[in-house]
Amino acid sequence: MSSMEILIQPLTKLAFAPFGEVLETSGTPTMMINQGLCGRYHDLAAVDIGEADADQGKVGISLFDAQPRRLPYQLDMMERHPLGSQAFLPMSMTSFLVIVAPDANGEPGMPLAFLSKPGQGINFHRNIWHGVLTPLQAPGLFAVVDRIGTSKNLQEHWFERPYIVGRTPE
Numbered sequence: 001m002s003s004m005e006i007l008i009q010p011l012t013k014l015a016f017a018p019f020g021e022v023l024e025t026s027g028t029p030t031m032m033i034n035q036g037l038c039g040r041y042h043d044l045a046a047v048d049i050g051e052a053d054a055d056q057g058k059v060g061i062s063l064f065d066a067q068p069r070r071l072p073y074q075l076d077m078m079e080r081h082p083l084g085s086q087a088f089l090p091m092s093m094t095s096f097l098v099i100v101a102p103d104a105n106g107e108p109g110m111p112l113a114f115l116s117k118p119g120q121g122i123n124f125h126r127n128i129w130h131g132v133l134t135p136l137q138a139p140g141l142f143a144v145v146d147r148i149g150t151s152k153n154l155q156e157h158w159f160e161r162p163y164i165v166g167r168t169p170e
């Protein structure tokens, strides 16, 4: 059986809203700081660690050094973090692939794929199905803001038939 193809759409706040936030410096800064030498784009994403006291959970910042992938991309698995949100913030002006899906009775529904513009980051809301960090250019270096704790915070779903994430619409 052939794989289903997922088209790639541009990453926008509106399109991504059901799954999380897009962090970008669009429009004028929320406030100017540092004697007017810095624009602060304030409070762009909802960092959520759920029930922190269950396992002394906390918010952590890690660095991911991920191998860039090529298109078309074979989507074999999606995952989610039931206890907290997860933000991917590129440390360079590169694009990456963001794949999410609605929940369908405890499994991922039809995936959606987005291509970020250089300078955009994302924050998945808690328990949102997503593909793993997928750079498309080197360096694949990202700051990741997510929940650090000892409780199990990863649910994976492996597809019987992988999807192919391939083209941008003509």
Ligand SMILES: NC(=O)N[C@@H](O)C(=O)O
Binding pocket: 079, 086, 130, 131, 132, 133, 154
């Ligand atoms: N497992 C892990 O730390 N990374 C994943 O959550 C991911 O979304 O890449």
Ligand code: NI
Binding pocket: 079, 080, 081, 086, 130, 132
């Ligand atoms: Ni994740």
